[in-house]
Every structure is written in C-alpha cells, then in structure tokens.
Amino acid sequence: MLLPACAKKPELKEKALSIKALSELATVEYVVTKVIKANDNKTWFKPGHRKILMSCKAYITAGIDLSKIKDEQVSVDGKTVHIVLPHAELIALNIKPEDVKVEYEAVSPFRSSFSTQEKNEMASQGEKNIRNSIDSLGVLRTAEVNANLVVTNFLNRLGFDKVIISYDQNKTPLQ
Amino acid sequence: MKIRHWILGLLLVAVICLFIKREKFFRTMSSLFKSQPVVIDETPVLIKQINDLAQLVTISFYDEIVMDSSKPKNLPSFPGLRPVPDHIVLLAKGTVLAGIDLKKLDSGKVFVLKDSVNIELPPAGILNTIINPSNFEVFDEEGNWSANQVLQIKQRMINKIRQRAIENNALSKADARAREVLERFLRSAGFRQVTFNKT
Numbered sequence: 001m002l003l004p005a006c007a008k009k010p011e012l013k014e015k016a017l018s019i020k021a022l023s024e025l026a027t028v029e030y031v032v033t034k035v036i037k038a039n040d041n042k043t044w045f046k047p048g049h050r051k052i053l054m055s056c057k058a059y060i061t062a063g064i065d066l067s068k069i070k071d072e073q074v075s076v077d078g079k080t081v082h083i084v085l086p087h088a089e090l091i092a093l094n095i096k097p098e099d100v101k102v103e104y105e106a107v108s109p110f111r112s113s114f115s116t117q118e119k120n121e122m123a124s125q126g127e128k129n130i131r132n133s134i135d136s137l138g139v140l141r142t143a144e145v146n147a148n149l150v151v152t153n154f155l156n157r158l159g160f161d162k163v164i165i166s167y168d169q170n171k172t173p174l175q
Numbered sequence: 176m177k178i179r180h181w182i183l184g185l186l187l188v189a190v191i192c193l194f195i196k197r198e199k200f201f202r203t204m205s206s207l208f209k210s211q212p213v214v215i216d217e218t219p220v221l222i223k224q225i226n227d228l229a230q231l232v233t234i235s236f237y238d239e240i241v242m243d244s245s246k247p248k249n250l251p252s253f254p255g256l257r258p259v260p261d262h263i264v265l266l267a268k269g270t271v272l273a274g275i276d277l278k279k280l281d282s283g284k285v286f287v288l289k290d291s292v293n294i295e296l297p298p299a300g301i302l303n304t305i306i307n308p309s310n311f312e313v314f315d316e317e318g319n320w321s322a323n324q325v326l327q328i329k330q331r332m333i334n335k336i337r338q339r340a341i342e343n344n345a346l347s348k349a350d351a352r353a354r355e356v357l358e359r360f361l362r363s364a365g366f367r368q369v370t371f372n373k374t
Contacts, residue, residue, distance in 0.1 A: 008229045024232040031224035042211035076365040094305045098330035123308035125215045133220040150229045159287045
C-alpha cells in the first residue's frame with residue numbers, strides 16, 4: 001500500500017508555468033508500438049548481465065496551424081473558395097505510463113535489477129526513436145490529406161459548393 | 176642569482192607538467208571505472224492504428240509537479256529500532272491540451288444566412304494530457320518499487336496536472352480561444368457577422 005509522505009522538500013516547489021494559446025487543427029492520430037530492448041553487459045568490472053525487454057505504445061497527433069493562414073490566402077468567388085493551408089506539423093506525442101510495460105527482465109546473480117530511473121531512461125530513448133521516425137511513418141502526409149477533408153466539409157456546411165485547397169509553397173514541402 | 180631563477184622556473188614548469196599529467200591520469204582512471212550507459216537496440220516502429228481527427232486544439236497548459244510516496248520496509252521491527260521506510264520522489268513536466276472536437280459539430284448546428292453565420296459550438300474539453308517518459312525524473316528512490324507501484328504514482332501525477340489545468344480555467348480559456356480562431360477563419364472566408372451559441 002502506498003502512503004503519501006509529508007516530508008518537507010523545500011527545493012522541489014510545484015508551480016504552474018504557462019498557459020499558451022494555440023490554433024491547431026488536429027486531423028490525424030497514429031497509434032504506434034515499439035519494442036525497447038537492452039542488454040547491460042558493456043561495463044567490464046560488473047560481472048554478469050542484465051537484460052530487459054519492454055513494449056511501448058505511443059499516440060502521435062498531427063495537423064495544421066490555423067493561425068498561419070493569412071487573410072490573403074483565402075479568396076472567395078461566389079460559391080467557390082480557394083484556401084492556401086500551411087503544411088502539417090506534429091502537435092503531440094503521447095506515451096502514457098500504462099502503455100510502457102516490462103515484458104521480460106533477466107538479471108545475473110551479482111547484479112541489481114533495473115531501477116525506476118534506468119527503466120525511465122530506456123523508455124525516453126524509445127520515445128526519442130519514435131519522435132525521429134515520424135517523418136518516415138507518413139504522419140504529416142496523412143495529416144494534410146485529412147486536413148483537406150475537414151476543411152472542405154466545414155466550408156461545404158457554410159454554403160460553399162466548391163472548395164479548392166492548396167498548400168503553402170513558401171514552406172518546405174513534406175518528403 | 177640568474178641560475179637560481181632559472182632553476183626555480185624549471186622546477187615550477189616541472190611541477191605544472193606533473194600536475195597536468197596526474198590530472199589526465201586520474202581522469203583516464205575514473206573513466207576506466209565508469210559504468211557504461213545502457214543503450215537500447217534499434218527496433219522498428221510499427222503502426223497499429225490510424226484515427227481521423229477533427230480537433231481544434233486551442234490551449235496548451237504546461238505544468239510541473241512533484242509527488243512522493245513511501246511504504247514500510249518488509250523487515251521485522253524491534254522496540255526502539257524501526258527500519259526507515261522505502262520512499263520515492265518523482266518530478267514531472269506535463270502538458271494539457273484543451274479544445275473542441277469539431278466532429279461533434281454536425282450540419283444542423285451551422286446556420287448561414289447571406290453573410291451571417293451562427294454556429295452552435297460543442298463545449299471545450301481536455302483533449303490530451305501528456306507526460307512522456309522524458310518528462311519524468313526520478314529525484315530519489317530508496318527501496319524496491321515495483322512497476323505497478325510506480326505506475327500508480329505516475330497516474331496520480333497525470334490526474335493532478337489535468338485537475339490543475341481545469342482549476343486554472345483551461346476549459347473556459349479553450350472555449351474563448353476556439354471562438355476567436357473560428358471567427359477569424361470565418362471572417363477571412365467572407366462572413367461579416369459571426370455568432371456562436373453554446374450547445
């Protein structure tokens with residue numbers, strides 16, 4: 001049973017840091033998984049080994065920033081609207097604590113098991129790998145395709161018969 | 176006199192050289208006895224699911240919290256001699272995203288008359304509470320803490336950050352910001368009068 005402690009820790013002060021206004025239209029969520037495996041046998045003076053296998057699930061949300069649409073990038077001609085959207089960007093990467101699970105752990109007799117900090121550091125490395133793979137997963141491309149649909153549907157509901165969407169050519173196009 | 180100065184100078188240089196060499200030696204020795212960091216192997220990232228969204232994220236609330244927990248040691252205690260309880264202290268930096276789900280905005284909630292538009296907006300909600308592994312720090316850990324016990328503390332931290340965002344009016348701010356963003360978008364699409372009703 002966990003008991004909350006009341007010990008004084010003056011150096012660890014809690015503070016609400018900031019509230020930021022956004023204008024992000026999230027259009028896609030990718031659910032991805034990754035196996036995190038490591039073998040701690042590289043330190044010569046520590047006999048034996050420690051092996052760990054963890055699984056992790058991440059939620060990647062992407063979309064477009066509506067604040068980047070300038071007035072001149074929207075033109076209306078009767079029932080036709082032409083809109084230039086900004087390229088998609090990552091909005092959030094979320095790895096919930098319950099989605100990081102230790103599947104297997106083997107520790108030699110002379111070694112201590114992995115600490116919470118060590119497991120957390122390995123999960124952080126996995127998080128970094130997932131973040132680096134966002135481009136290759138095609139998240140941003142899908143976010144733009146979905147943004148077309150969301151914006152078109154919304155403008156259709158507002159009475160526009162024809163919605164033409166293009167993307168900002170000044171920004172680097174997606175790979 | 177000159178010779179003495181030369182000898183003193185040479186001695187000083189020799190002492191400095193020796194000191195630098197010793198420093199290097201100790202640095203080499205300390206690196207020799209340094210534990211190698213645990214580096215994870217390269218594994219692929221697999222896509223499990225792709226969900227279509229239509230969420231207008233309008234507020235990001237960033238917060239830092241500390242949570243500690245302790246439990247009695249599983250050892251026999253003697254009169255006047257009680258084992259120090261196990262304890263753990265975690266720090267977390269979290270982000271709460273709030274906004275509105277545009278999927279709840281069906282066509283029956285949008286009324287257009289010439290250059291006027293009236294929209295019944297769904298209420299703002301918490302869309303995401305994010306504390307990733309890199310946002311957690313184990314400040315202190317004493318004793319044996321199971322993955323499940325640590326998970327419970329982390330979940331309490333997530334709930335606390337979400338609660339603090341709500342207490343800091345994140346939802347009403349997200350609501351106001353959503354109106355602002357949509358109004359700007361609708362005005363650029365040619366609507367002169369934009370009004371919103373709450374569902």
